[in-house]
Amino acid sequence: MSTIYEMLEACTGKNQVFEQEPMSRHTTFRIGGPADWFVVPQNAEQLQAVVEACRSRALPFFILGNGSNLLVSDSGYRGAVIQIFKNMESFTIEGTRLRAGAGALLSTLAAAARDAGLTGMEFASGIPGTLGGAFTMNAGAYGGEMKDILRSVTVLDTQNRIRQIDVSGLGLGYRTSRVKTENWIVISAELELTPGEIEKITARMEELKEMRTSKQPLNYPSAGSTFKRPEGYFAGKLIMDAGLAGASVNDAQISEKHCGFLINKGKATAADVWELMTRVRRIVLEQYGVSLEPEIKLLGEFPELE
Ligand SMILES: Cc1cc2nc3c(=O)[nH]c(=O)nc-3n(C[C@H](O)[C@H](O)[C@H](O)COP(=O)(O)OP(=O)(O)OC[C@H]3O[C@@H](n4cnc5c(N)ncnc54)[C@H](O)[C@@H]3O)c2cc1C
Structure with missing residues (x-):
């Protein structure tokens, strides 16, 4: 039987399969350990072949876009990350x-x-x-x-x-x-x-860009809104009202500019982000009785949310 590498490369052709690829390179958070396999199909046929191959070997797989809504654990992912970004983009x-x-x-x-x-x-x-x-x-x-x-x-x-x-x-x-x-x-x-x-159209796009730049911490890596909007509230406002602006665990920090964003100030790990998210959830629940649900997607191993 072929190795996993050979199997994946047979689906995509050369130079599209990578081993132990750091996911910090592929997420806007700039966080995440290695994916065992990282595969970049160039078209729908290759994608179909890769997915079929993964299924035939019971190899877990995950579809990645630009990684802008994603927190990958520090230990990475035991399976194949299939990237659909910078390919299949015409x-x-x-x-x-x-x-x-x-x-x-x-x-x-x-x-x-x-x-x-x-x-x-x-x-x-x-x-x-x-x-x-x-x-x-x-x-x-x-x-x-x-x-x-x-x-x-x-x-x-x-x-x-x-x-x-x-x-x-x-x-x-x-x-x-x-x-x-x-x-x-x-x-x-x-x-x-x-x-x-x-x-x-141009004016509206400029206006929205200005709103984002003035309100969001775009100069730091993040994954956008950390928590979903709870019915009747705004997550960022609840977090701010709970006195958590600037709260941090190592380099993971609740942005002072916009409390809905959790930013990576440099060397934050997924464990830091997770600990901070857990703390924020606990305090907001205690103070306001509102349970915040993560909006960001998780990939890899994480403890249960308390
Ligand atoms: C600064 C900043 C601002 C943001 N502002 C907004 C905002 O205003 N509104 C908003 O909604 N979001 C916002 N986001 C979050 C994010 O950009 C969106 O959720 C975006 O749609 C995620 O796309 P992605 O390609 O990065 O997906 P990823 O983060 O790569 O993946 C997200 C999920 O989509 C799945 N996925 C990706 N591609 C495919 C595919 N081809 N087929 C099936 N599943 C797929 C993944 O498996 C994963 O479950 C923001 C993020 C950042 C960093």
Whole structure:
């Protein structure tokens, strides 16, 4: 029988499979130990082959976009991380329809839509994720969310079949979707935008950029909002009101600029982040009776949340 390396390389071709790859290189938190295998398929066929190979050897696998919503444990991941980012990223625009690969960055697509005089994607221009990650999480900002502009997605289902799913069948809700609950893998998506004036679109994008830069700690590594918005509250405000602005565990810190963000001031480990998240949850629960649920995704081994 071939080694795992040979098996994965047979699916992707040369130089697309890496061993013991530090995940700190692939997450916006700049945190995370090594993935046993790191695989970069170049197209849907290679992706399908890699996934099938992993399943046939019972090798756990994880789909990675830009790692902008992710905390990877210090011990890393015992399995294959399959990256869909900087690959599978081509896109086309025909009329009001934008079709793109799952690896395309939202910022790239929003800029292309603007240049084509199409409105609808402005809200997404500052979200540092891929199209695939964005549909999985139904990413949103400033009153817009992915479900507003989606027509359909093409996914790889758990039977390794390629299927096209209409937006109505995707169960998109607050930071969730059937892509997530059914463990589908997004290959590409089709968005429906609206004709607009380039100047207005540009102005809106600039306005949102200014709002982000003035309110968010973008000069430090983070994974965006740490906790989901609890019904009737804002996580950042609860954390601030609990006196936790600037609270830290080693280099992991609750941002003083925006308490919804937990930042890495340099050498934070996943254990530091986890300890701080646990502390914040406990104090907010004690003071306000509100249970904060993590928005960031976890990969690897973590203790149970208390
Ligand atoms: C500074 C900053 C600001 C942010 N602002 C926002 C914001 O305003 N709004 C918001 O919603 N989010 C925000 N985020 C969080 C993050 O950018 C989004 O959740 C984004 O959609 C994640 O995309 P990604 O490609 O980085 O996914 P990853 O972090 O790589 O993965 C996230 C999840 O999606 C899954 N996934 C990724 N690609 C695929 C695929 N092709 N098929 C199936 N599953 C896949 C992964 O398995 C994982 O479960 C912010 C993050 C940062 C660092």
